[in-house]
Amino acid sequence: MLSAKTTTIGFIGTGVMGKSMAKNLINAGYTLRIFTRTKSKADDLLNIGAKWDKDIPTLAKQCDVIITMVGYPSDVEKVYLGDHGLIKHSKEGSYIIDMTTSKPSLAEEIFSVAGKHGLYVLDAPVSGGDIGAENGTLAIMTGGEKKVYDHVFPIFQVLGENISYQGPAGAGQHTKMSNQIAIASNMIGVCESILYAKKAGLDPKKVLATISTGAAASFSLSKLGARMLENDFAPGFYVKHFIKDMKIALESSQEFGLDTPGLRLAIELYEELADMGEQDSGTQALIKNLAYRSEMTL
Incomplete structure (x- = not known):
């Protein structure tokens, strides 16, 4: 088992969610080293004890465990498989x-290549947004070897609550695709529900409070719906990253021969939203597009 007193963790990707995850690890007593391309972006973490490394090879050589939380599959590929990446520079036995949401096929490739270098790899994407990252209540979906999952489980307990082992390499990413498919159509429904309540002359806050306790209950409804009503479109999870996730899910679905019309519609609506200049907004900004389509003001 990994003790906070003796384990040094490297963290790559301190964005909206990654920064809170890294902070929770520091608060749990782990020695944390981080790599960011711009050092000033790591100031909040450096001020509470994190150490900054100038590049990935420097970080990799000093860490027992390394967590990545980057943006796109192309970033994952570079961080892991590039000449200056983790696989070439991590200590054997690391x-x-x-924890990025990435392609299942890429997770399988990384697992295979890393094993030849004596490294233990898990794909463990998360769900719960900025709130879950801050509170340490993320859902963590894990693929890889069960014995490796069991070994790092104490670290997962710092970051999340609903922690699961799903199967071999890539299984964590496939589980996250199921998650994103469910959210995709749900977000459309949340937006339409709020706009309907407004059109009907109801108090949408009262409506939201009522339906959030019934069969319509969901994180998107109770948490993101509330942000919609406050015109709070700050990113707990970026529109651009959700589009990336949904496209991975669509690609995987097509490989299975699975038709996902709800997912296709969600991609279309979110791409329209991104074209409106909202790519860096939170996913709850979808209501702006649906309001625009109905010639409504928020």
């Missing part, structure tokens, strides 16, 4: 956990 544990490497990719």
Whole structure:
């Protein structure tokens, strides 16, 4: 088992969610080293004890466990498989956990290549947004070897609550695709529900409070719906990253021969939203597009 007193963790990707995850690890007593391309962006973490490394090879050589939380599959590929990446520069026997939402096929490739270098790899994407990252209540979906999952489980307990082992390499990413498919159509429904309540002359806050306790209950409804009503479109999870996730899910679905019309519609609506200049907004900004389509003001 990994003790906070003796384990040094490297963290790559301190964005909206990654920064809170890294902070929770520091608060739990782990020695944390981080790599960011711009050092000033890591100031909040450096001020509470994190150490900054100038590049990935420097970080990799000093860590027992390395967690990545980057943006796109192309970033994952570079961080892991590039000439200056983790696989070439990590110590033999290191544990490497990719918590980015990425392609299942890429997770399988990384697992295979890393094993030849004596490294232990898990794909462990998360769900719960900025709130879950801050509170340490993320859902963590894990693929890889069960014995590796069991070994790093104490670290997962710092970051999340609903922590699951789903199967071999790539299974964590496939589980996250199921999650994103469910959210995709749900977000459309949340937006339409709020706009309907407004059109009907109801108090949407009262409506939201009522239906959030019934069969319509969901995180998107109770948490993101509330942000919609406050015109709070700050990113707990970026529109651009959700589009990326949904496209991975669509690609995987097509490989299975699975038709996902709800997912296709969600991609269309979110791409329209991005074209409106909202790519860096939170996913709850979808209501802006649907309001625009209905010639409504928020």
